[in-house]
């Protein structure tokens with residue numbers, strides 16, 4: 001079992017398999033994209049699998065694959081299958097924008113993937129195209145259908161709430177009556193763009209501002225009021241035992257009679273650093289100890305020496321370096337698409 005210097009148990013590794021993406025969400029990437037890392041700077045699947053095997057020996061049992069958009073990297077299905085064969089790795093999850101999920105859901109399920117998080121911030125096709133700068137909502141909805149059809153469970157939706165986007169939150173509440181989907185509303189975080197002052201979206205999206213952040217208590221109040229007005233009844237807290245199994249800090253609620261749940265993730269208004277259980281590996285092989293900290297360890301160079309003991313020592317250094325809590329600073333050098341959320 002791995003613990004950090006504050007006694008937190010670290011058993012969860014988030015791996016970004018690519019920094020590339022087929023969308024350009026306004027809160028994540030500048031319109032022109034970011035300069036992709038050259039291929040030889042990215043970890044190969046084999047290197048990621050070796051890293052996972054060493055990390056599993058040190059107590060990591062859960063892995064989430066993310067990006068960029070993980071499904072744009074060729075060969076992801078085989079990678080999932082091989083990661084699940086690593087001794088000590090109990091489960092893999094995928095975070096995806098869902099656009100390619102209709103194509104891959106059944107193959108992923110056959111490879112052993114059960115848990116999928118689809119990022120979807122609106123159910124209005126025009127607003128979706130605006131937020132993602134050109135994405136098609138129908139593709140994501142087809143991806144969601146495919147995930148259910150392939151038997152994935154839990155299927156979660158990630159909704160980043162940004163005030164100026166005026167998202168219809170009650171539409172997601174309605175969806176929980178239609179299918180057993182677990183919707184999580186996430187506070188908008190000031191990540192990326194510290195180097196050029198374009199935190200989050202980039203200049204054309206005006207970047208992150210504190211006014212755009214909607215605290216989770218306000219999200220819940222809006223859901224309760226809009227849900228009641230729509231005749232959904234009372235929004236009630238779901239106990240930990242009844243909540244969809246998760247590896248993170250979401251708190252869940254449900255309208256009576258709904259098949260799915262509504263959750264909130266509040267990294268800013270109720271920060272949950274005391275329960276932090278994770279490390280992050282970027283696509284170019286940097287080990288990050290905190291989403292908000294650009295202090296990274298160079299896992300790629302160590303992996304490329306071929307010395308697994310050195311990889312083990314690096315993970316130990318990362319555990320020792322994990323900060324007690326994030327510093328709430330605005331902006332990081334890396335963008336969210338380069339870290340993986």
Ligand code: SAM
Nearest residue numbers: 028067068069095096097119158188189336341
């Ligand atoms: N492309 C995949 C996707 O969108 O699911 C995986 C990578 S994406 C960076 C991971 C998650 O980070 C997504 O749910 C996305 O909505 C979220 N995200 C991106 N920028 C964010 C921000 N500034 N604040 C909060 N969440 C953000």
Ligand code: SF4
Nearest residue numbers: 021025028068097337
């Ligand atoms: Fe791409 Fe995901 Fe970032 Fe949107 S949130 S631009 S889909 S990496």
